[in-house]
Amino acid sequence: MGRQGQDLSQFVAPLNSALSRYAMDCPNRITAFLAQVRHETASLTIFFQPRDNGAGSLHMIPQNWAHVCRGVPEIRTMFAQRFANCGNCECTAQMVSNPMGAMATRAAKEIFAEPFAALLSGAWWFAEGAKTPEIFGWKGCGDLRLDADRGLGAPGGSDCRHSGYHQITCCVFWTLGGEAGLGQRIAYYDLARSVIGTGARAISGSGNTFSGTAEGVSLSSAMIAGIVGGCVALVVIVVVIIILVVSNRKPTEEKV
Secondary structure: OOOOOOOOHHHHHHHHHHHHHOOOOOHHHHHHHHHHHHHHHOOOOOOEEOOOOEEOOOOEOHHHHHHHHHHOHHHHHHHHHHOOOOOOOOOHHHHHHOOOOHHHHHHHHHHHOOHHHHHHHHHHHHHHHOOOOOOOHHHOOOOHHHHHHOOOOOOOOOOOOOOHHHHHHHHHHOOOOHHHOHHHHHHHHHHHHHHHOOOOOOOEEEOOEEEOOOOOOEOOHHHHHHHHHOOOOOOOOEOOOOOOOOOOOOOOOOOO
């Protein structure tokens, strides 16, 4: 369980599927992803933010939905099923032009706030979204999986010119400024890393081509409590974790 009474089992299969789909099922990448998701969703409790219609595991805003819609076939299908004449994501243009309108609100609640699309879109952001030139690529963001492989890293120069998890935070929130909640994100990273460990070898490569022998790590609801209230030891490969926790703090509003 996450917060008291919260059943996290609904997130297990979607999370494992998303991590496997985007070659993120190894310790450093799982650690970075779970820590960001935990902060953004207030421990898997908030997947929709009425203030800007941001939704999903990283609270992606409507202005970026067209990219993930075109990039992820399953999400494209969800748009087509819920909105007329949206087989090729055409309806997202209206949501971009009116991001606080009824159509965007419906997409946020009915698509990106659902566990499958929420986690799949978040993993897509790590692999593809952040590096898209029209999104954050121009700021210096690239394949966030490679940044995750570098560990916690450190702050760098202006814009997203940092390293490791610091770069990931910038490429999720837009900046490392005070409003990014960096302290909490790092605390969540440290806890996730202590639970998951770093037993797998790092994956090397660029773009969508990777090599290496990183062990896959499968997650189950049994581990939710581990990252949550304390820590349980990671037992073999097929174990344990989903994330989240006891913090009552709402996620800092990000700019994804």
